[in-house]
Amino acid sequence: MRLLLIEDDAVLRLSLERQLEAEGHRVDLAFDGEDGLFQAREYPFDMAIIDLGLPxxxxITVVQTLRAEGRTLPILVLTARGSWQDKVLGLEAGADDYLVKPFEYPELAARVKALLRRALKATSDVLTLGALSIDFSAQTARLNALALDLTTFEYRVLEFLVRERARVVSKQELSDYLYPRDEDRDSNVLEVLVGRLRRKLDPGGALPPIETLRGRGYRFTWQ
Incomplete structure (x- = not known):
């Protein structure tokens, strides 16, 4: 899962980043609320962890803004304040849960898992687009009821394009999703991945599932 962590405490931020990534999550970092809002608007996240005392x-404003814009990702707020009024304020702003500092990492990990699990149950784990079905929970795909043999990166390309199928996804955005910390990216690798995925989804070339819009990016066409 891709998580957004907005925390201005450098020590805590680094510690949480390492521990969450050790559990298999991809973690994007923001140091203040302004940058956090920008990232939440620009990139697809499965969940956000937001400190209330941000510069x-x-x-609170970050949470309120995201909810006002219709963003439904689970939000866990972190607060150094212990009064029940502050907890209520965070929940009323639109947060799904809260955690009071200081806390032990296993408690945060349990909250994260619970919120992600709840979010998956709120939407269907399996999406069907014609002959294609994708099980987001199991991270598998089937075509005409037969399992597709996809590499990890091919599946991630497919999942991202399918989730964002209502719009055109730029090559830069797809590259950022696949390689968030790789500064030396090769666009040829991305084109190869998309080409292989096309052939696996449509071996005969009858109905191309991924459209390339020159100068703009890719769009998943199956509905």
Missing amino acids: KVNG
Whole structure:
């Protein structure tokens, strides 16, 4: 899962990043509320962990803004404040859960798992687009009821394009999703991945599932 962590405490931020990534999550970092809002608007996240005491834009405003814009990703707020009024304020802003500092990492990990599990149950784990079905929970895909043999990166390309099928996805955005920390990216690799995925989804070339829009990016066409 891809998580957004907005936390201005450098020590805590680094610790949480390492531990969450050790559990298999991909973690994007923001140091203040302004940058956190920008990233949440620009990139697809499965969940956000937001400290309330942020510089530039406070955590409550970040949560309120995301909810006002219709973003439904699960949000866990972190607060150093212990009063029940502050907890209620965070929940009323639109957060799904809260955790009071200081806390032990296993408690945060349990909250993260619970919120992600709840979010998956809120939407169907299996999406069917014609002959194609994708099980997001199991990270598998089937075509005409037969399992597709996809590499990890091919599946991630497929999942991202399918989730964003209502719009055109730029090559830069897809590259950022696949390689968030790789500065030396090769666009040829991305084109190869998309080409292989096309052939696996449509071996005969009858109905191409992925459209290339020159100068703009890719769009998944099956509905």
